[in-house]
Amino acid sequence: MFILNKIEITLAVMSRRSIFLLAAAVVMLYFSIILFMLNPLHGSRGGYYGGGGYMSNFAYRHEPPVNWCSELRWRSPPSPDVVALVSYPGSGNTWLRYLLQQATGILTGSIYMDYGLRVHGFPAENVTDGSVLVVKTHAVPTESDKFKSAILLIRNPRDAILADFHRLHRGHIGTAPKSAFKKKSHENKKSDWATYVSTQLTAWETLHEMWLTRFSGPLHIVFYEVLVRDTRNSLQGILDFLNFNVTEADMNCAMANKEGIYRRKKKHQDFEPFTADMYKALDQVRNKVLNMVMNYKKKHHEPMTVG
Numbered sequence: 001m002f003i004l005n006k007i008e009i010t011l012a013v014m015s016r017r018s019i020f021l022l023a024a025a026v027v028m029l030y031f032s033i034i035l036f037m038l039n040p041l042h043g044s045r046g047g048y049y050g051g052g053g054y055m056s057n058f059a060y061r062h063e064p065p066v067n068w069c070s071e072l073r074w075r076s077p078p079s080p081d082v083v084a085l086v087s088y089p090g091s092g093n094t095w096l097r098y099l100l101q102q103a104t105g106i107l108t109g110s111i112y113m114d115y116g117l118r119v120h121g122f123p124a125e126n127v128t129d130g131s132v133l134v135v136k137t138h139a140v141p142t143e144s145d146k147f148k149s150a151i152l153l154i155r156n157p158r159d160a161i162l163a164d165f166h167r168l169h170r171g172h173i174g175t176a177p178k179s180a181f182k183k184k185s186h187e188n189k190k191s192d193w194a195t196y197v198s199t200q201l202t203a204w205e206t207l208h209e210m211w212l213t214r215f216s217g218p219l220h221i222v223f224y225e226v227l228v229r230d231t232r233n234s235l236q237g238i239l240d241f242l243n244f245n246v247t248e249a250d251m252n253c254a255m256a257n258k259e260g261i262y263r264r265k266k267k268h269q270d271f272e273p274f275t276a277d278m279y280k281a282l283d284q285v286r287n288k289v290l291n292m293v294m295n296y297k298k299k300h301h302e303p304m305t306v307g
Helices: 001-039 093-104 157-169 192-213 225-230 230-241 248-256 275-297
Strands: 082-087 135-137 147-154 220-223
Touching: 001 192, 001 275, 082 093, 093 135, 093 230, 147 225, 147 230, 157 192, 157 275, 192 275, 220 225, 220 230, 220 275, 225 230, 230 248
Parallel strands: 082 135, 082 147, 147 220
Antiparallel strands: none
């Protein structure tokens, strides 16, 4: 009897300990999820790229609050037409959304749900109707799209592909370590970086080709390099395309706050990740797309400005 009682006491203690450990694990998981959702710019890959074998760095960091020129609001009444803000990833889409929100005070949407961006200035993530000024997309156009017109943001493929590689490893404003460019997969003699450049260059070309040749609605083309160099006039051209008027004070405020927290700081100044063969392929594809842009502008009698 004594032995049985001892066994029962031991089992009871073990049961309470197991319950405690299970509860502690649940609590840790809960707070880990919260930290993940609040860690937007450095550790979140966002929800729109699927699995590519690249792991993002998880590190919780506090970011300064965004100082908006005016309180952000929904478009009222909603526009009957939905405007796409199209780009290959890494082309400055988030920064342009920021500029538009600063100048207009109107929220911008997205076909994706990036929880990091949602809590850092873009509460209209996953909103795709006329209540937002534009809707971010990295997808090719389809017949089922609700987009009636589009803004196509084009960045040099070298810089866009590199920027997105950084994002995959360190989030929206982080920088990938040099070691990431040298890593090799077991089944491939090429580095992961070389394979990434090859596949993404094809994706960069396809995205722009499809929007320039298959989209039937009005298309406003913006070169990222021109947007950086002449932000005010480029932004005004976009607002004219959107038929949205802002005051001089609104534009001045947007320009005074144009940097924000959404542009990646350049690092690794002494490091060149691209080989000569990569540059040759990049130049060939870029020139091919620039010719498509020229043909599109000639067809629609628009002036040609290249970054």
